[in-house]
Amino acid sequence: MFMPVKEASSSSLFQTDVRRRTNLSTATNALRSAAVEAQNDSLGLSSEERLAEMEDELNRIVDRDVETLVEGMEEILELSSVGAVDKLRALQDSLAIELRTETLVRSCTSLMALSHSMKMLWLLGDEANGRKIQDAQTSSLNSEIVQLKSRAAQLIEELKLNPSVETTCDHEMNLDPSPPSSSSADQPN
Structure with a gap:
């Protein structure tokens, strides 16, 4: 029977039980494709490098969505000017505001889904604290x-x-x- 040889240096490296993100629900198609590419690119990476790469990816997503929110709010404020405007311009502005609002809602939904995924990973990954509480209760x-x-x-x-003092017992049983x-x-x- 063939037994794989372990390297002494690899056992001392920090290892995590972080799952690959391919099966997690994602907010956008870009995140899905980025997760697949990251999985293919990071098969040979150590846990620390993998976690750093995932952190960078999540930071890019958050930055992109926040930038979309800021730009969208600026554009909505520019389009919502009060003054004498012809009907065609008012209809165009109203359509642009509606489209920009949908983009803002999409970005907010993406950020909310990302925060929910991170919260669930934190809750489900906090096994050590749960085990510590269970051990304290058991002891x-x-x-x-x-x-x-x-x-x-x-x-x-x-x-x-x-044995004969059953009826005339001075102490009461607790x-x-x-x-x-x-x-x-x-x-x-």
Whole structure:
């Protein structure tokens, strides 16, 4: 059986579990084609280079959409002049404003989809924090179980030592499911 040889230097490099962006929903066709090209170009790149390339790509998309928004708002402000204008010019301006508004909506939708994708990647990629919270809860529950087991063993020992005192028992049995405090566990009953 052939076993691939690992290089010692590659195991020390930073590796991520970042997925390739080909199957993620994208806002524009340009992003889709850029993702396919990036995948083909970056097959041999390390994780750090790949992440830097993805960051540059996302920054270019954000810059392009923000620039489109700024230019669109400037053009709408120029076209919405108040004054004496003939009807043909008013209709042309109204059509230009409507078309520019559609472009602005498209850019806003693209930015919103991009921010949603980034938010989902952040939420789904935050596995370490979730694991840390789960480990803390597990250890807390395990310590509570140990305390309850020791309390149950203590009560069983008391019953073994005093089997005839069942009816005239001076202490009341604690049926509270919360673990006993250290002060009540130390006091003799």
